[in-house]
Amino acid sequence: MHPVITLTTDFGLNDPYVGIMKGVILNIAPDAQLVDLTHQIRPQNILQAALxxxxAHSYFPKGTVHVVVVDPGVGGVRRPIGIKNNGYWFVGPDxxxxxxxxxxxxxxxxxTAEKYFLKDVSTTFHGRDIFSPVAAWLAQGKTLRAFGHKIADPETLDWPLPxxxxxxxxxEVIYVDHFGNLTTNIDAGLLEGVFEHPESLxxxxxxxxxxxxxxSYSEAREGSPGVIINSWHALEIFYRENNAAEKLKVKIGTPVRVTQAR
Structure with a gap:
């Protein structure tokens, strides 16, 4: 089986950055299968990338290398990092x-092992010069120990919890997708755990x-908003055949309150 490497960035597709990263990877791991998870993360939106x-990561075969480049601190004090957990590899900014x-x-x-980076590492494009070659070498069988030293204090975000x-x-709303659907941080398990009738809220x-x-989306009246448990098993607000974020003038961080219907 060919090694799988996924790419997630905030680069968009108008510029050559994503293609350049793929070229770097294929020069080292020509048999790699490259999967574009998304390149439409909102610029510098670390939380969106983390979500x-x-x-998404566990839907891929074990051994997949997930490269994430949403990196407002590129060239600064933040560390480049590699992670292994539950059979998956992760490469990107710390x-x-x-x-x-x-x-x-x-x-x-x-x-930190510069011999695995590209020569003359840029301070503005670690996706090309560090993360892509490291991901490719991991796909070729290198272990994380080859690339640097173990750390016990990786950076983590404070998840917005209900x-x-x-x-x-x-x-609150934590994610707005291409259709304008509003994913909240309220998951189905919580609804089922605290409400006697989670089907009526x-x-x-x-x-x-x-x-x-x-x-299903089709149960809402055409041109009307609705509520659904989405594929992430989270409470989602949508607008049938329209954009909920635009129609409701809602953005990430907008408060959401859920009660039992009377």
């Missing part, structure tokens, strides 16, 4: 993008109160 890593895969089982290494006061779950945001959740 993509959390939800700025919190790998929060969801850093636990007691994770092996974390600062990447709160429950005995009656109301208070959360009231969801409040942006001065609107919505009933739900529905079982």
């Amino acid at each position: 993509v890593v959390k939800t 700025n919190g993008v790998f929060t969801s895969v850093i636990d007691s089982q994770a092996l974390c290494y600062e990447l 709160k429950f006061d005995g009656k109301t779950i208070s959360g 009231e969801v409040q945001l942006a001065r609107k109160t919505l009933k739900g959740p529905v079982n």
Whole structure:
């Protein structure tokens, strides 16, 4: 089986940056299968990148190398890092993008072995000069120990966690997708754990109160908002055949409150 390397960045597709990274990888690991997870992370949005890593990484075969380059601190004091956990490899900046895969089982290494980097490392493009070659060498069978030294203090983010006061779950919008659907930090397990009838709720945001959740987008009236449990097993607010973020004037961080419908 060919080694799999995924790429997640905030580079977009108008510039040659992603293609250059692929060229670097293929020069070292010509048999690698390259998968574009997404290159539409909002610029410098580390939390969004961390959520993509959390939800997507385990759908790939064990041994996959996940490269994430959302790196507002490139060229500064933040460390380049490599991680191994549960059979997966992760390569990118040590700025919190790998929060969801850093636990007691994770092996974390600062990447310092310059012989595995490209020559003349740029201070503005570590995706090309450090992360791509390291990912390629990992795909070729190198171990993390070859690239640097073990660290015990990788950077992690403070996840925005929902709160429950005995009656109301208070959360927030944490992700807006291409369709304008609003993923919240309220997961289905929490709803089932605290509400007697999680299939019948009231969801409040942006001065609107919505009933739900529905079982499919098609159950909402055309041109109307709705609530659903999405593929991330999280509470999502959508607008049937429209953009919920635009229609409701909602953005990441907007508060969401959930109560049991009367």
